[in-house]
Each structure stands twice: as structure tokens, then as C-alpha cells.
Amino acid sequence: MNRHKVMVVEDDAEIREALLEILEENGCDAVGAVNGERALAYLRSTDSLPCLILLDLMMPIMDGHAFREAQLQDPVLSRIPVVVVSAYRDVQTNAEKLNAATFIRKPPRIEELVSAIEQHC
Numbered sequence: 001m002n003r004h005k006v007m008v009v010e011d012d013a014e015i016r017e018a019l020l021e022i023l024e025e026n027g028c029d030a031v032g033a034v035n036g037e038r039a040l041a042y043l044r045s046t047d048s049l050p051c052l053i054l055l056d057l058m059m060p061i062m063d064g065h066a067f068r069e070a071q072l073q074d075p076v077l078s079r080i081p082v083v084v085v086s087a088y089r090d091v092q093t094n095a096e097k098l099n100a101a102t103f104i105r106k107p108p109r110i111e112e113l114v115s116a117i118e119q120h121c
Helices: 013-025 036-045 064-073 091-097 110-120
Strands: 005-009 029-033 052-055 082-086 102-105
Touching: 005 013, 005 036, 013 029, 013 110, 029 036, 036 064, 052 064, 052 110, 064 082, 082 091, 091 102, 102 110
Parallel strands: 005 029, 005 052, 052 082, 082 102
Antiparallel strands: none
8 A cells, every 4th residue: 555644533532543553554644633623723734635534423522524514615625535434323324414435334444444545545
């Protein structure tokens, strides 16, 4: 896998750190954000945008829905594909409503993450 930059937007520190570690072990540059607000602040201030965003839906301050709405309003950020990673029972419906590239149910398998990166980066 090429050295792709991937952002993980996840409020659960253990899950976020585990995903970042898996991504790094699989050859990615990974960056994390604790909620949608922090993710937007990072994306608006970096010179090196990720090729993919792994997005949790249930987060405090700014949840995945509000993040995606704000992301889609920005012409530059809206080009970054989003993969919803969620424990929601109806994660597929939520992903479709958010116009996400795809979805992965929690807990994600490494193969699913690698496949999503290969497909969307």
C-alpha cells in the first residue's frame, strides 16, 4: 500500500488509538481527531489533506452528521471521501444519508480498513 494519509474522527480514545495504530502498521500516515469540530479545524489548517476520512457518528461537541454537513459545504474538503465507522444498527442508512463512500461496522476488521483505503485513496 502506498503511504496514504488517513484521518480518524473518533471520540473514544481507545478505538481512535487502535485505528491509528492499525493504519500506521499498514503503511499509512494517520491523524486523529476527538470530534468533528477538531477534525474541521485540523483540515482547514493543514497543507496536507488526507485522502480518506474514517468517521464515527456518535460524538460530543460535533457529531459525524454535523461534521459531514460542514465538510460538504467546503469545496476543497468536500472532495475527501468519508467512510462511516459506526456501531449504529442502521449504519448503512446513515452512511447513505451522509453521501459517504461506504461504511464499516464497529469493530472494524483490518481487511475492511485496508480495502477502503485501497479503494478510495
